Amino acid sequence: MSRTLSFARLDYLTIKPYLTLKSMTLLLIVIAFVSFGTGEASMLIGMLMMYGTIYASYPFAVGEKNGIDTLYATLPLKKSNIVAGRYIFAIFLNISTGAVAFAVSAIIMPVLREGFNWKETLITVIICLFIFSVLESIQLPIYFKFGYAKAKFLAYLPLAFFPAAVITISAVAGKENSLEFLNNVILWAGENVLLTVIIAVVLWMLLLLSSGLLSYRFYKDRQF
Amino acid sequence: MNNILEISHLNKRYEEFLLQNVSFSVPQGYIMGFIGPNGAGKTTTIKSILGMVYPDSGTVKILGSEISSENTEIKDDIGVVMDLPFYVDEWKIKDVEAAVSPFYSRWNSKVFADFVRKFGLIQNKKVKELSRGMKVKLMLAIALSHEAKLLILDEPTSGLDPVARDELMDILRDYMLDETKGILFSTHITSDLEKIADYITFIINGKIVFTGQKDKLLESYFLVKGGISDLNSLQKKLIIGYREHSAGFEGMIKAENIGMLPENIIFEKISLDEIIIYMNKEGTSHE
Amino acid sequence: MKIIISNRSATPIYEQIKEQIKESIYSNELKEGEMLPSIRQLAKDLKISVITTTRAYNDLEQEGLISSVQGKGFFVEPKNHELIREKALCEIESSFATAIKVAKMALISKDELQIIFNTIAKEEEYE
Structure with a gap:
């Protein structure tokens, strides 16, 4: 386990040089632009966490450019340490950008609108966390299989499917039956908060676990 | 005598290249030179040792334990130096240490700091700002700071000037004062090995053509030169890598065959480089 | 050393x-x-x-x-004087043999050779 965590830290060190003042400033400008333009907390949170997801692919990009797989091969590291470490790094990145997004909303929203609804914001952050986890669960195995350069295009395809998925879901939801079903689900969730949270967490973990296992299978066979 | 590294019957097929039944060992306490022309299979062999490529068959044992993608504990005992660094370009030297040190059970920061100072590296410099020689020294400093028992060097001198190469050799000699250590030193610049190596493994076209004591290799061949008419056709066949030019012939001969040639032929001591050249000529002329 | x-x-x-x-x-x-x-x-x-x-x-x-x-x-090891003496005698013999061979080839007489020996011995302060 400690090797896996050390590897997650190595991933952080890999992208650290790219967390520069310049890129952070750029990020701030984007935040300012989005928040003043839309006044919507959810847009702001989505944008910020999107950044987190992009950074989650940086260890692949930066590593490949620098031949870092050779470094991994010189260290007492199992391939399972590498895969698990990278997932931990990605999750850590998502959660910390989520926390930042929450904090930024708490600061900016009262200025833009009359108030800050922390409950609503928290739910938005969690939903975003879920969505981006799904995206990463698809992306990481692709990167592990093909490497960054080859997979770059492929890995961003799911992103293009998102709007399509949203449209499909809303179309389905538009029908009366499903609307009723959805309402029931929301109602049930409202009544059983704890159970809902547990189910959500379990689903989230299952998703990451199966994605991780797939990544490991791909990466194990990879030669350099 | 214990072997620090033992490679047996390694086979690996690529589309355009075949590693065939590669076997050799590095005895504890000695330096093994791994030589051969570019593309002969040196790097593929080293990548197999490190688990970066999976051989189709064969085993690699380091200090008696077999290496695989999930058995990597033994890498705690290995230091690796390549011709190009495998660290993030933007890392400073202290970042490199921070990145790798947690993985080694015997990492010694003080030793590393001493090497950094001794090698004239500067902690705040980025990897990409280092000269070729400095990059090699950085890899070496990492390799020497966790009490590695086996050093694996893949073409470490290819981009270095003579002064930097000499410094590297001195560091390796220091390392070898401890008789429990061992070095596998792959290079196509054989002058580096001419003096320092105890053993030589020689690979051509994916096959091992010699592995054993360097002195024995150098004693078992001679350089021959003479006039074209000096040899009959049978004698010519004894010459390895026989080549004729306007004023005579030259080639290499096995020491035991010297007596079969006429007395007016000139015999000279051979170098590793010349052995590679003539063996390679012979290898390609048979195809 | x-x-x-x-x-x-x-x-x-x-x-x-x-x-x-x-x-x-x-x-x-x-x-x-x-x-x-x-x-x-x-x-x-x-x-x-x-x-x-x-x-x-x-x-x-x-x-x-x-x-x-x-x-x-x-x-x-402690020096084996017998061995050293043996080896020295061996070397002396072969050096003399060479000198005599050269002298014969150049038609230099035994007396002349003796004179040369004495001269060198004096020069080297070998008494």
Whole structure:
């Protein structure tokens, strides 16, 4: 386990040089632009966490450019340490950008609108966390299989499917039956908060676990 | 005598290249030179040792334990130096240490700091700002700071000037004062090995053509030169890598065959480089 | 002890080391019981391989000039005066034989040769 965590830290060190003042400033400008333009907390949170997801692919990009797989091969590291470490790094990145997004909303929203609804914001952050986890669960195995350069295009395809998925879901939801079903689900969730949270967490973990296992299978066979 | 590294019957097929039944060992306490022309299979062999490529068959044992993608504990005992660094370009030297040190059970920061100072590296410099020689020294400093028992060097001198190469050799000699250590030193610049190596493994076209004591290799061949008419056709066949030019012939001969040639032929001591050249000529002329 | 290695010499390196250590022992520069540098240290200092150095030391040991003490190193053996005398006589004989051979070829008489011997002996203060 400690090797896996050390590897997650190595991933952080890999992208650290790219967390520069310049890129952070750029990020701030984007935040300012989005928040003043839309006044919507959810847009702001989505944008910020999107950044987190992009950074989650940086260890692949930066590593490949620098031949870092050779470094991994010189260290007492199992391939399972590498895969698990990278997932931990990605999750850590998502959660910390989520926390930042929450904090930024708490600061900016009262200025833009009359108030800050922390409950609503928290739910938005969690939903975003879920969505981006799904995206990463698809992306990481692709990167592990093909490497960054080859997979770059492929890995961003799911992103293009998102709007399509949203449209499909809303179309389905538009029908009366499903609307009723959805309402029931929301109602049930409202009544059983704890159970809902547990189910959500379990689903989230299952998703990451199966994605991780797939990544490991791909990466194990990879030669350099 | 214990072997620090033992490679047996390694086979690996690529589309355009075949590693065939590669076997050799590095005895504890000695330096093994791994030589051969570019593309002969040196790097593929080293990548197999490190688990970066999976051989189709064969085993690699380091200090008696077999290496695989999930058995990597033994890498705690290995230091690796390549011709190009495998660290993030933007890392400073202290970042490199921070990145790798947690993985080694015997990492010694003080030793590393001493090497950094001794090698004239500067902690705040980025990897990409280092000269070729400095990059090699950085890899070496990492390799020497966790009490590695086996050093694996893949073409470490290819981009270095003579002064930097000499410094590297001195560091390796220091390392070898401890008789429990061992070095596998792959290079196509054989002058580096001419003096320092105890053993030589020689690979051509994916096959091992010699592995054993360097002195024995150098004693078992001679350089021959003479006039074209000096040899009959049978004698010519004894010459390895026989080549004729306007004023005579030259080639290499096995020491035991010297007596079969006429007395007016000139015999000279051979170098590793010349052995590679003539063996390679012979290898390609048979195809 | 002084050892100088020539990489360009036709004599193998281990042979060069051997001869020079021998000379140091004969000339009493290396005294009985004195410790020689370790194989690895000498290999490092001379910039040669460990095996080459080992070979030189092993040969010297076989000839009875040095001995190894397990875990400690190599030491100069007590001098065998008989052996040294034997070896010296051998060398003298062969040098004289060469001198006589050359003299014969150049038609130099035995008396003349004797005179040369005496002159050199005087010059070298050998009485």
